Amino acid sequence: MATFNFTPSYTASLTSKGRINKVEYGDGYEQRLIFGLHPDNRSWSLTFDQRTNTERDSIRTFLETTVRNGLLNFDWTDPTGTAGKYVCDEFNIEMVSPNRNTITMTFREVFEP
Numbered sequence: 001m002a003t004f005n006f007t008p009s010y011t012a013s014l015t016s017k018g019r020i021n022k023v024e025y026g027d028g029y030e031q032r033l034i035f036g037l038h039p040d041n042r043s044w045s046l047t048f049d050q051r052t053n054t055e056r057d058s059i060r061t062f063l064e065t066t067v068r069n070g071l072l073n074f075d076w077t078d079p080t081g082t083a084g085k086y087v088c089d090e091f092n093i094e095m096v097s098p099n100r101n102t103i104t105m106t107f108r109e110v111f112e113p
Contacts, residue, residue, distance in 0.1 A: 002066045002074040006059055008046040012079050017041045038111045048103040056101040073110050084109050
């Protein structure tokens with residue numbers, strides 16, 4: 001199992017969305033039911049500011065080659081210290097100046113072996 005060991009800049013943001021099936025009836029009534037074994041869908045939006053070309057290439061190689069652009073999951077410990085399995089199927093690299101890059105990506109938590 002691959003482990004993502006790069007430390008993001010502190011512009012990290014957590015999004016949490018419940019997996020709930022909802023049926024709406026007339027007059028504002030609704031019925032809600034938790035869906036699945038892991039009803040909390042969490043994702044982290046991460047930024048890696050001012051990274052060298054070497055670190056940029058290492059992050060890119062990990063995401064494109066090691067975990068194959070979201071096909072395979074990887075281990076990662078989020079900024080709060082909680083470890084989990086994640087996928088990343090999209091990232092963006094902005095070349096700010098020579099040898100200075102900003103990388104943005106979203107890690108989505110998955111529950112797989």
